[in-house]
Amino acid sequence: MRIGAIDDADEGPSGRGFSAIGLPVRIAVGSLIVALIAIAARMPSAPAPVPMLNRTGEVPAIVGTAPLRLTEPGIDPVRVEPGRIDPKTGLREDVLGRGSFSALEAPVLRLAVTRGIGAERAPGLFVLVARRAAMAARGELPLSLSRMVPRGVVATRFGPAEIAEATLSGPLTRTCTGFVLAQAGLRIDGFLCAPLGGAAEPKALACTLDALDFDDQSDPTASALFRQAKGRSACEPAGTATADPTGRTGSIERRRPSTKN
Structure with a gap:
């Protein structure tokens, strides 16, 4: 049991x-x-954690003002902005400007000098002018590029420059001349607006670039390029105008005299 x-x-x-x-x-x-x-x-799944992007170095470094100047006479002062260095390419960009876009009776210039290895490799003229217009100068509003018509090439002291008629809009709308020229280690791009809303003539652009000066002991390469270009002036003295081989002055095409009786 x-x-x-x-x-x-x-x-x-x-x-x-x-x-x-x-x-x-x-x-x-x-x-x-x-x-x-x-x-x-x-239950909704929790979103995957988004990795924090390391933005260190993505924002251009702001450096001192370059000894960039314009010896062309004019009422409006020349403004040179602090330089910007692209952390990805190492290229330095210095912007020079003169005049107010909203002052229709006065010319307007805004250009950028980009220097360094590979500066000559650049996007198209439309992109460059749109970028230059969108980056407003101090005291100015950003501009937008709404239209561009290619106008060929014009000779300058730095070599041939591609030009185009550009319609820029902001406080008002103006027709300007967009341009870009490049050689190894140097690029100059921007836009020039003539008074009263007209596009700047090719000769006016050549004279403006002829007055551009740069001499920096810390950048002997770029300084040498400017010195070499001084002997290749493409700006004709007043009273010695010659026929425009392209048949255009600014955005206005010249009419050829009729040979018919």
């Missing part, structure tokens, strides 16, 4: 009695787990 009782007791935890009691519990636990899984599936 005692042995039998011991055997029955040993059978308890794994016997039929425990199984009969534990089965409902296991069913309940399993149902709870299924319910929790269903609820979790319906």
